[in-house]
Amino acid sequence: MKPAQFDYLAPDSLDEAVAVLAERGPESRVLAGGQSLLIELRYRTSRPALLVDLNRVPGLSEIVLSDNSVHLGALVRHAQLERAPFDDPLADLFRQVAPYVGHPPIRARGTFAGSLAWAHPAAEWCALAMATGAEIELRGPAGRRAVPADAWFRGAFATACGPDELVTGVRLPRPPAGSRVAFAEHRRTHASFALAAAMVVLRLTGGRVGWVRIGLVNAADVPLRAVEAERVLTGELPSPELLAEAAARAAAEADPADEPHAPAAYRRHALGVLVRRCLARAVGDGTHDPAGDS
Amino acid sequence: MNVELTVNGEAHSLDVEPRTSLADALRDELGLTGTTLGCEHGVCGSCTVLVGGTAVRSCLMLAVQAQGEEVRTVEGLADGDRPHPLQEAFAAEHALQCGFCTPGFLMLLAGALAADPELGGDERRLDALLASNLCRCTGYAGIRRAAQRVARSDRSADSKDMRAPHIQA
Numbered sequence: 001m002k003p004a005q006f007d008y009l010a011p012d013s014l015d016e017a018v019a020v021l022a023e024r025g026p027e028s029r030v031l032a033g034g035q036s037l038l039i040e041l042r043y044r045t046s047r048p049a050l051l052v053d054l055n056r057v058p059g060l061s062e063i064v065l066s067d068n069s070v071h072l073g074a075l076v077r078h079a080q081l082e083r084a085p086f087d088d089p090l091a092d093l094f095r096q097v098a099p100y101v102g103h104p105p106i107r108a109r110g111t112f113a114g115s116l117a118w119a120h121p122a123a124e125w126c127a128l129a130m131a132t133g134a135e136i137e138l139r140g141p142a143g144r145r146a147v148p149a150d151a152w153f154r155g156a157f158a159t160a161c162g163p164d165e166l167v168t169g170v171r172l173p174r175p176p177a178g179s180r181v182a183f184a185e186h187r188r189t190h191a192s193f194a195l196a197a198a199m200v201v202l203r204l205t206g207g208r209v210g211w212v213r214i215g216l217v218n219a220a221d222v223p224l225r226a227v228e229a230e231r232v233l234t235g236e237l238p239s240p241e242l243l244a245e246a247a248a249r250a251a252a253e254a255d256p257a258d259e260p261h262a263p264a265a266y267r268r269h270a271l272g273v274l275v276r277r278c279l280a281r282a283v284g285d286g287t288h289d290p291a292g293d294s
Numbered sequence: 295m296n297v298e299l300t301v302n303g304e305a306h307s308l309d310v311e312p313r314t315s316l317a318d319a320l321r322d323e324l325g326l327t328g329t330t331l332g333c334e335h336g337v338c339g340s341c342t343v344l345v346g347g348t349a350v351r352s353c354l355m356l357a358v359q360a361q362g363e364e365v366r367t368v369e370g371l372a373d374g375d376r377p378h379p380l381q382e383a384f385a386a387e388h389a390l391q392c393g394f395c396t397p398g399f400l401m402l403l404a405g406a407l408a409a410d411p412e413l414g415g416d417e418r419r420l421d422a423l424l425a426s427n428l429c430r431c432t433g434y435a436g437i438r439r440a441a442q443r444v445a446r447s448d449r450s451a452d453s454k455d456m457r458a459p460h461i462q463a
Contacts, residue, residue: 002313003313004313005311005312005313006312007312008295008312008356008358010358031359034355034356034359035351035354038336038353038354038355039354041313042335051312051356053358053359099422103425103426103427104349104406105342105349105350105351105402106336106351106354106426108349108350109354190425191337
Protein backbone atom coordinates (compact mmCIF):
# COMPACT_ATOMS: atom_id res chain seq x y z
CA MET A 1 0.00 0.00 0.00
CA LYS A 2 1.08 3.64 -0.44
CA PRO A 3 1.70 5.70 2.72
CA ALA A 4 -0.80 8.37 3.76
CA GLN A 5 0.26 11.94 3.04
CA PHE A 6 2.79 13.65 5.27
CA ASP A 7 5.03 16.71 5.27
CA TYR A 8 8.78 16.14 5.06
CA LEU A 9 11.66 18.07 6.56
CA ALA A 10 15.35 17.21 6.31
CA PRO A 11 17.09 19.57 8.76
CA ASP A 12 20.80 20.35 8.34
CA SER A 13 21.55 20.36 12.06
CA LEU A 14 20.52 18.65 15.29
CA ASP A 15 19.48 22.00 16.73
CA GLU A 16 17.04 22.45 13.88
CA ALA A 17 15.69 18.90 14.27
CA VAL A 18 15.22 19.44 18.01
CA ALA A 19 13.39 22.71 17.36
CA VAL A 20 11.04 21.09 14.85
CA LEU A 21 10.23 18.25 17.25
CA ALA A 22 9.69 20.70 20.12
CA GLU A 23 6.92 22.22 18.05
CA ARG A 24 5.46 19.26 16.17
CA GLY A 25 6.84 16.22 18.02
CA PRO A 26 3.59 14.43 18.84
CA GLU A 27 2.47 14.43 15.19
CA SER A 28 5.94 13.55 13.84
CA ARG A 29 8.11 10.53 13.24
CA VAL A 30 11.90 10.66 12.99
CA LEU A 31 13.41 8.98 9.93
CA ALA A 32 16.92 7.47 10.09
CA GLY A 33 17.36 4.32 7.97
CA GLY A 34 13.64 3.96 7.39
CA GLN A 35 13.76 0.21 6.83
CA SER A 36 11.06 -0.39 9.45
CA LEU A 37 9.39 3.04 9.57
CA LEU A 38 8.58 3.06 5.86
CA ILE A 39 6.94 -0.34 6.20
CA GLU A 40 4.77 0.99 9.02
CA LEU A 41 3.87 4.03 6.91
CA ARG A 42 2.95 1.72 4.04
CA TYR A 43 0.76 -0.42 6.31
CA ARG A 44 -0.69 2.90 7.56
CA THR A 45 -0.30 1.65 11.12
CA SER A 46 1.52 4.98 11.54
CA ARG A 47 0.14 8.16 9.93
CA PRO A 48 2.41 11.03 11.03
CA ALA A 49 1.70 14.55 9.77
CA LEU A 50 5.44 15.17 9.51
CA LEU A 51 8.53 13.11 8.81
CA VAL A 52 11.79 14.54 10.19
CA ASP A 53 14.66 13.02 8.19
CA LEU A 54 18.00 12.97 10.07
CA ASN A 55 20.05 11.95 7.03
CA ARG A 56 21.20 15.52 6.25
CA VAL A 57 22.49 16.12 9.79
CA PRO A 58 26.31 15.87 9.72
CA GLY A 59 28.32 13.84 12.21
CA LEU A 60 25.77 11.13 13.07
CA SER A 61 27.41 8.32 11.08
CA GLU A 62 30.51 8.02 13.24
CA ILE A 63 31.69 5.05 15.30
CA VAL A 64 33.83 6.64 18.02
CA LEU A 65 36.05 4.52 20.26
CA SER A 66 37.18 5.66 23.66
CA ASP A 67 38.98 3.73 26.41
CA ASN A 68 35.83 2.49 28.08
CA SER A 69 33.08 2.73 25.52
CA VAL A 70 32.05 2.72 21.89
CA HIS A 71 29.75 5.47 20.67
CA LEU A 72 27.47 4.91 17.70
CA GLY A 73 25.85 7.96 16.11
CA ALA A 74 22.18 7.77 15.22
CA LEU A 75 22.97 7.12 11.54
CA VAL A 76 25.49 4.28 11.97
CA ARG A 77 24.18 1.61 9.57
CA HIS A 78 24.04 -2.12 10.23
CA ALA A 79 26.56 -2.59 7.39
CA GLN A 80 29.13 -0.46 9.26
CA LEU A 81 28.88 -2.81 12.24
CA GLU A 82 29.09 -5.88 10.00
CA ARG A 83 32.63 -4.75 9.17
CA ALA A 84 33.33 -3.02 12.49
CA PRO A 85 36.82 -1.60 11.97
CA PHE A 86 38.32 -2.20 15.39
CA ASP A 87 39.67 -5.06 17.47
CA ASP A 88 37.57 -5.60 20.56
CA PRO A 89 35.08 -8.13 21.98
CA LEU A 90 32.28 -5.69 21.17
CA ALA A 91 33.40 -5.51 17.55
CA ASP A 92 33.46 -9.33 17.44
CA LEU A 93 29.87 -9.34 18.66
CA PHE A 94 28.81 -6.68 16.11
CA ARG A 95 30.37 -8.73 13.32
CA GLN A 96 28.72 -11.98 14.49
CA VAL A 97 25.25 -10.48 14.93
CA ALA A 98 25.01 -8.08 11.97
CA PRO A 99 24.54 -10.77 9.27
CA TYR A 100 21.32 -11.78 11.06
CA VAL A 101 19.85 -8.28 10.71
CA GLY A 102 17.83 -8.04 7.48
CA HIS A 103 19.66 -8.52 4.17
CA PRO A 104 22.58 -6.58 2.62
CA PRO A 105 20.36 -3.90 0.96
CA ILE A 106 18.47 -3.45 4.26
CA ARG A 107 21.74 -3.33 6.23
CA ALA A 108 23.04 -0.65 3.86
CA ARG A 109 20.39 1.79 5.12
CA GLY A 110 18.97 0.54 8.43
CA THR A 111 20.62 1.88 11.59
CA PHE A 112 21.59 0.47 14.99
CA ALA A 113 20.00 3.37 16.89
CA GLY A 114 16.87 3.09 14.76
CA SER A 115 16.55 -0.55 15.76
CA LEU A 116 16.66 0.45 19.43
CA ALA A 117 14.10 3.21 18.80
CA TRP A 118 11.88 0.73 16.96
CA ALA A 119 12.12 -1.84 19.82
CA HIS A 120 10.94 -4.92 17.97
CA PRO A 121 11.01 -7.88 20.41
CA ALA A 122 12.94 -9.99 17.85
CA ALA A 123 15.61 -7.32 17.23
CA GLU A 124 19.10 -8.63 17.89
CA TRP A 125 20.57 -5.16 18.53
CA CYS A 126 18.08 -4.48 21.34
CA ALA A 127 19.26 -7.56 23.23
CA LEU A 128 22.87 -6.57 22.57
CA ALA A 129 22.14 -3.16 24.10
CA MET A 130 20.61 -4.85 27.16
CA ALA A 131 23.43 -7.38 27.54
CA THR A 132 26.18 -4.79 27.29
CA GLY A 133 24.49 -2.11 29.40
CA ALA A 134 24.20 0.45 26.63
CA GLU A 135 22.90 3.99 27.16
CA ILE A 136 20.56 5.60 24.67
CA GLU A 137 21.30 9.31 24.20
CA LEU A 138 18.43 11.71 23.58
CA ARG A 139 17.92 15.34 22.81
CA GLY A 140 14.72 17.27 23.35
CA PRO A 141 13.43 20.70 24.31
CA ALA A 142 14.67 20.12 27.88
CA GLY A 143 18.20 19.32 26.68
CA ARG A 144 20.17 16.09 26.68
CA ARG A 145 19.61 12.94 28.67
CA ALA A 146 20.84 9.34 28.54
CA VAL A 147 18.61 6.38 29.34
CA PRO A 148 20.12 3.00 30.32
CA ALA A 149 18.89 0.14 28.15
CA ASP A 150 17.07 -1.53 31.05
CA ALA A 151 14.92 1.59 31.47
CA TRP A 152 14.56 2.19 27.72
CA PHE A 153 12.49 -0.79 26.61
CA ARG A 154 8.93 -0.49 27.92
CA GLY A 155 7.25 -3.20 25.84
CA ALA A 156 6.94 -4.33 22.23
CA PHE A 157 7.58 -1.23 20.06
CA ALA A 158 7.50 0.97 23.18
CA THR A 159 10.42 2.95 24.60
CA ALA A 160 11.17 5.74 27.06
CA CYS A 161 11.59 8.20 24.17
CA GLY A 162 9.34 11.24 24.58
CA PRO A 163 7.25 12.46 21.62
CA ASP A 164 9.41 15.59 21.37
CA GLU A 165 12.75 13.77 21.78
CA LEU A 166 15.07 12.18 19.29
CA VAL A 167 17.78 9.54 19.64
CA THR A 168 21.16 11.07 18.78
CA GLY A 169 23.33 8.05 19.51
CA VAL A 170 24.07 5.03 21.68
CA ARG A 171 27.00 4.52 24.05
CA LEU A 172 28.06 0.93 24.72
CA PRO A 173 30.55 0.08 27.49
CA ARG A 174 33.44 -2.04 26.22
CA PRO A 175 33.56 -5.48 27.84
CA PRO A 176 36.75 -6.38 29.75
CA ALA A 177 39.72 -7.07 27.47
CA GLY A 178 40.04 -10.74 26.66
CA SER A 179 36.30 -11.36 26.76
CA ARG A 180 34.99 -13.87 24.30
CA VAL A 181 31.66 -13.56 22.56
CA ALA A 182 29.14 -15.95 21.03
CA PHE A 183 25.80 -15.54 19.29
CA ALA A 184 23.28 -18.19 18.24
CA GLU A 185 19.91 -17.72 16.60
CA HIS A 186 17.02 -20.01 15.74
CA ARG A 187 14.77 -18.92 12.90
CA ARG A 188 12.10 -20.75 10.96
CA THR A 189 13.59 -20.02 7.55
CA HIS A 190 16.76 -18.29 6.43
CA ALA A 191 14.78 -15.08 5.90
CA SER A 192 12.60 -15.19 9.03
CA PHE A 193 12.89 -13.00 12.11
CA ALA A 194 14.52 -14.59 15.16
CA LEU A 195 12.24 -17.13 16.77
CA ALA A 196 14.74 -16.91 19.61
CA ALA A 197 18.39 -15.98 19.92
CA ALA A 198 21.03 -15.64 22.61
CA MET A 199 24.35 -13.88 22.98
CA VAL A 200 27.10 -14.23 25.56
CA VAL A 201 30.07 -12.02 26.44
CA LEU A 202 32.33 -13.85 28.89
CA ARG A 203 35.78 -13.47 30.40
CA LEU A 204 37.57 -16.32 32.10
CA THR A 205 39.85 -15.41 35.01
CA GLY A 206 42.14 -18.17 36.23
CA GLY A 207 39.91 -20.76 34.58
CA ARG A 208 36.78 -19.44 36.28
CA VAL A 209 34.03 -17.24 34.92
CA GLY A 210 35.22 -13.79 35.99
CA TRP A 211 32.67 -11.70 34.12
CA VAL A 212 29.67 -12.62 31.98
CA ARG A 213 26.73 -10.98 30.25
CA ILE A 214 23.86 -12.89 28.62
CA GLY A 215 21.33 -11.29 26.26
CA LEU A 216 18.11 -12.93 25.07
CA VAL A 217 16.32 -12.04 21.81
CA ASN A 218 12.55 -12.48 21.41
CA ALA A 219 12.35 -14.04 24.86
CA ALA A 220 9.69 -11.57 26.07
CA ASP A 221 8.00 -8.42 24.82
CA VAL A 222 11.26 -6.60 25.69
CA PRO A 223 14.87 -7.74 25.21
CA LEU A 224 16.23 -9.46 28.31
CA ARG A 225 19.50 -9.78 30.17
CA ALA A 226 19.61 -13.13 31.96
CA VAL A 227 20.98 -11.86 35.27
CA GLU A 228 20.09 -14.99 37.27
CA ALA A 229 22.01 -17.15 34.82
CA GLU A 230 24.96 -14.74 35.02
CA ARG A 231 24.90 -15.10 38.83
CA VAL A 232 24.98 -18.91 38.54
CA LEU A 233 28.12 -18.67 36.41
CA THR A 234 30.13 -15.91 38.08
CA GLY A 235 33.12 -17.13 40.05
CA GLU A 236 32.60 -20.76 39.08
CA LEU A 237 34.49 -23.30 36.97
CA PRO A 238 32.67 -23.59 33.64
CA SER A 239 31.88 -27.32 33.71
CA PRO A 240 29.29 -28.69 31.27
CA GLU A 241 26.95 -29.17 34.25
CA LEU A 242 27.34 -25.54 35.30
CA LEU A 243 26.69 -24.29 31.75
CA ALA A 244 23.58 -26.47 31.55
CA GLU A 245 22.37 -25.16 34.89
CA ALA A 246 22.93 -21.55 33.78
CA ALA A 247 21.15 -22.21 30.48
CA ALA A 248 18.17 -23.66 32.33
CA ARG A 249 18.14 -20.60 34.58
CA ALA A 250 18.19 -18.29 31.55
CA ALA A 251 15.28 -20.20 30.01
CA ALA A 252 13.37 -19.79 33.26
CA GLU A 253 14.03 -16.04 33.22
CA ALA A 254 12.53 -15.78 29.72
CA ASP A 255 8.87 -15.01 29.32
CA PRO A 256 8.10 -15.94 25.72
CA ALA A 257 4.63 -15.74 24.21
CA ASP A 258 2.94 -18.26 21.93
CA GLU A 259 3.61 -17.65 18.25
CA PRO A 260 1.88 -19.43 15.36
CA HIS A 261 4.87 -21.64 14.64
CA ALA A 262 6.25 -21.86 18.16
CA PRO A 263 4.35 -22.37 21.41
CA ALA A 264 5.83 -20.61 24.44
CA ALA A 265 7.22 -23.83 25.90
CA TYR A 266 9.08 -24.60 22.69
CA ARG A 267 10.55 -21.10 22.53
CA ARG A 268 11.65 -21.32 26.16
CA HIS A 269 13.32 -24.65 25.46
CA ALA A 270 15.03 -23.22 22.36
CA LEU A 271 16.36 -20.28 24.41
CA GLY A 272 17.96 -22.66 26.90
CA VAL A 273 19.63 -24.60 24.11
CA LEU A 274 20.91 -21.41 22.45
CA VAL A 275 22.30 -20.05 25.72
CA ARG A 276 24.08 -23.33 26.44
CA ARG A 277 25.61 -23.37 22.95
CA CYS A 278 26.79 -19.76 23.31
CA LEU A 279 28.31 -20.46 26.73
CA ALA A 280 30.09 -23.54 25.45
CA ARG A 281 31.50 -21.59 22.53
CA ALA A 282 32.54 -18.65 24.71
CA VAL A 283 34.38 -20.81 27.24
CA GLY A 284 35.81 -22.76 24.31
CA ASP A 285 36.32 -25.96 26.27
CA GLY A 286 34.81 -28.40 23.78
CA THR A 287 31.56 -28.89 25.66
CA HIS A 288 29.65 -27.66 22.61
CA ASP A 289 27.14 -30.33 21.67
CA PRO A 290 26.44 -30.03 17.96
CA ALA A 291 23.17 -31.95 18.26
CA GLY A 292 22.25 -29.48 20.95
CA ASP A 293 18.70 -30.62 21.50
CA SER A 294 18.84 -31.77 25.07
CA MET B 295 8.35 18.88 -3.36
CA ASN B 296 11.20 19.29 -5.76
CA VAL B 297 13.93 16.62 -6.00
CA GLU B 298 17.05 16.86 -8.08
CA LEU B 299 18.76 13.59 -8.75
CA THR B 300 20.82 11.82 -11.37
CA VAL B 301 19.44 8.64 -12.86
CA ASN B 302 21.64 6.54 -15.15
CA GLY B 303 23.90 9.53 -15.70
CA GLU B 304 21.10 11.93 -16.60
CA ALA B 305 20.11 14.83 -14.32
CA HIS B 306 16.42 15.10 -13.48
CA SER B 307 14.30 17.55 -11.55
CA LEU B 308 11.08 16.02 -10.26
CA ASP B 309 8.07 17.37 -8.46
CA VAL B 310 6.79 14.62 -6.14
CA GLU B 311 4.76 14.21 -2.99
CA PRO B 312 6.96 13.43 0.05
CA ARG B 313 5.21 10.06 0.36
CA THR B 314 6.30 8.98 -3.14
CA SER B 315 8.80 6.13 -2.95
CA LEU B 316 11.93 6.23 -5.07
CA ALA B 317 10.53 3.19 -6.89
CA ASP B 318 7.30 4.96 -7.81
CA ALA B 319 9.18 8.08 -8.91
CA LEU B 320 11.44 6.01 -11.18
CA ARG B 321 8.49 4.18 -12.70
CA ASP B 322 5.76 6.82 -12.84
CA GLU B 323 7.70 10.06 -13.23
CA LEU B 324 10.62 8.85 -15.33
CA GLY B 325 8.97 5.90 -17.10
CA LEU B 326 11.78 3.57 -16.00
CA THR B 327 9.54 0.54 -15.57
CA GLY B 328 12.44 -1.91 -15.58
CA THR B 329 12.44 -1.51 -11.80
CA THR B 330 9.58 -3.80 -10.75
CA LEU B 331 7.54 -3.62 -7.57
CA GLY B 332 6.57 -6.88 -5.94
CA CYS B 333 5.77 -6.66 -2.25
CA GLU B 334 6.27 -2.90 -1.67
CA HIS B 335 7.52 -3.54 1.86
CA GLY B 336 11.14 -4.52 1.55
CA VAL B 337 10.78 -8.30 1.46
CA CYS B 338 11.10 -9.34 -2.18
CA GLY B 339 13.91 -7.11 -3.45
CA SER B 340 12.55 -6.83 -7.00
CA CYS B 341 12.79 -3.01 -6.76
CA THR B 342 16.53 -3.05 -5.90
CA VAL B 343 18.47 -0.16 -7.49
CA LEU B 344 21.86 1.40 -6.84
CA VAL B 345 21.98 4.65 -4.88
CA GLY B 346 25.50 6.02 -4.69
CA GLY B 347 26.69 2.63 -5.94
CA THR B 348 25.05 0.67 -3.13
CA ALA B 349 22.11 -1.68 -3.67
CA VAL B 350 19.01 -0.56 -1.76
CA ARG B 351 15.29 -1.32 -1.79
CA SER B 352 13.75 1.56 -3.72
CA CYS B 353 10.35 0.83 -2.10
CA LEU B 354 11.88 1.62 1.32
CA MET B 355 13.41 4.92 0.32
CA LEU B 356 11.47 8.09 -0.39
CA ALA B 357 12.11 9.90 -3.65
CA VAL B 358 12.81 13.08 -1.65
CA GLN B 359 15.61 11.22 0.15
CA ALA B 360 17.36 10.77 -3.20
CA GLN B 361 18.03 14.54 -3.39
CA GLY B 362 21.50 14.95 -4.90
CA GLU B 363 22.04 11.20 -5.26
CA GLU B 364 23.28 9.15 -8.20
CA VAL B 365 20.75 6.43 -8.94
CA ARG B 366 21.33 3.55 -11.31
CA THR B 367 18.55 1.30 -12.54
CA VAL B 368 18.52 -1.77 -14.78
CA GLU B 369 18.03 0.55 -17.78
CA GLY B 370 21.47 1.99 -17.02
CA LEU B 371 23.34 -1.31 -16.91
CA ALA B 372 24.01 -1.85 -20.63
CA ASP B 373 26.67 0.14 -22.42
CA GLY B 374 24.66 1.35 -25.39
CA ASP B 375 23.71 -1.75 -27.37
CA ARG B 376 26.19 -3.88 -25.49
CA PRO B 377 24.61 -5.69 -22.53
CA HIS B 378 26.35 -5.60 -19.16
CA PRO B 379 28.40 -8.76 -18.42
CA LEU B 380 25.83 -9.67 -15.77
CA GLN B 381 23.02 -9.47 -18.31
CA GLU B 382 24.98 -11.67 -20.72
CA ALA B 383 25.75 -14.14 -17.95
CA PHE B 384 22.07 -14.29 -16.90
CA ALA B 385 21.12 -15.16 -20.48
CA ALA B 386 23.92 -17.71 -20.88
CA GLU B 387 23.11 -19.45 -17.58
CA HIS B 388 19.31 -19.33 -17.96
CA ALA B 389 19.14 -17.31 -14.76
CA LEU B 390 15.60 -16.12 -15.44
CA GLN B 391 12.24 -17.58 -16.30
CA CYS B 392 9.45 -15.01 -15.93
CA GLY B 393 11.97 -12.20 -15.51
CA PHE B 394 10.03 -10.20 -12.92
CA CYS B 395 12.74 -10.45 -10.24
CA THR B 396 15.61 -10.15 -12.73
CA PRO B 397 16.19 -6.36 -12.60
CA GLY B 398 16.42 -6.57 -8.80
CA PHE B 399 18.91 -9.44 -8.91
CA LEU B 400 20.98 -7.67 -11.58
CA MET B 401 21.24 -4.49 -9.52
CA LEU B 402 21.89 -6.42 -6.29
CA LEU B 403 24.78 -8.23 -7.98
CA ALA B 404 26.04 -5.17 -9.86
CA GLY B 405 26.42 -3.27 -6.59
CA ALA B 406 27.93 -6.15 -4.64
CA LEU B 407 30.40 -7.25 -7.33
CA ALA B 408 31.58 -3.69 -7.95
CA ALA B 409 32.25 -3.26 -4.23
CA ASP B 410 33.83 -6.70 -3.82
CA PRO B 411 34.88 -8.56 -6.98
CA GLU B 412 35.94 -11.56 -4.82
CA LEU B 413 32.34 -12.19 -3.80
CA GLY B 414 31.53 -14.32 -6.84
CA GLY B 415 34.17 -16.84 -5.83
CA ASP B 416 32.83 -17.27 -2.30
CA GLU B 417 29.77 -19.49 -2.49
CA ARG B 418 28.71 -18.96 1.12
CA ARG B 419 28.75 -15.17 0.91
CA LEU B 420 27.23 -15.22 -2.56
CA ASP B 421 24.31 -17.34 -1.32
CA ALA B 422 23.80 -15.00 1.64
CA LEU B 423 23.67 -12.08 -0.79
CA LEU B 424 21.27 -13.81 -3.19
CA ALA B 425 18.95 -14.61 -0.27
CA SER B 426 18.23 -10.86 -0.19
CA ASN B 427 15.85 -11.20 -3.12
CA LEU B 428 13.01 -13.56 -3.98
CA CYS B 429 12.75 -15.52 -7.23
CA ARG B 430 9.37 -17.22 -7.31
CA CYS B 431 10.39 -19.34 -10.31
CA THR B 432 13.13 -20.58 -7.93
CA GLY B 433 15.90 -20.02 -10.44
CA TYR B 434 18.51 -19.45 -7.76
CA ALA B 435 20.93 -22.07 -9.09
CA GLY B 436 21.07 -20.31 -12.46
CA ILE B 437 21.41 -16.90 -10.82
CA ARG B 438 24.29 -18.18 -8.72
CA ARG B 439 25.99 -19.66 -11.81
CA ALA B 440 25.58 -16.33 -13.61
CA ALA B 441 27.24 -14.45 -10.76
CA GLN B 442 30.06 -16.99 -10.67
CA ARG B 443 30.46 -16.75 -14.45
CA VAL B 444 30.95 -12.99 -14.23
CA ALA B 445 33.39 -13.39 -11.36
CA ARG B 446 35.39 -15.95 -13.35
CA SER B 447 35.49 -13.79 -16.46
CA ASP B 448 36.60 -10.80 -14.39
CA ARG B 449 39.60 -12.83 -13.28
CA SER B 450 40.49 -14.09 -16.75
CA ALA B 451 42.01 -12.04 -19.54
CA ASP B 452 39.53 -13.07 -22.23
CA SER B 453 36.46 -11.59 -20.63
CA LYS B 454 35.29 -10.43 -24.06
CA ASP B 455 34.55 -14.04 -25.05
CA MET B 456 32.01 -14.68 -22.33
CA ARG B 457 29.17 -13.23 -24.37
CA ALA B 458 26.25 -15.60 -24.75
CA PRO B 459 26.15 -16.85 -28.32
CA HIS B 460 22.52 -15.91 -28.90
CA ILE B 461 22.91 -12.26 -27.93
CA GLN B 462 23.90 -9.92 -30.73
CA ALA B 463 25.72 -6.77 -29.75
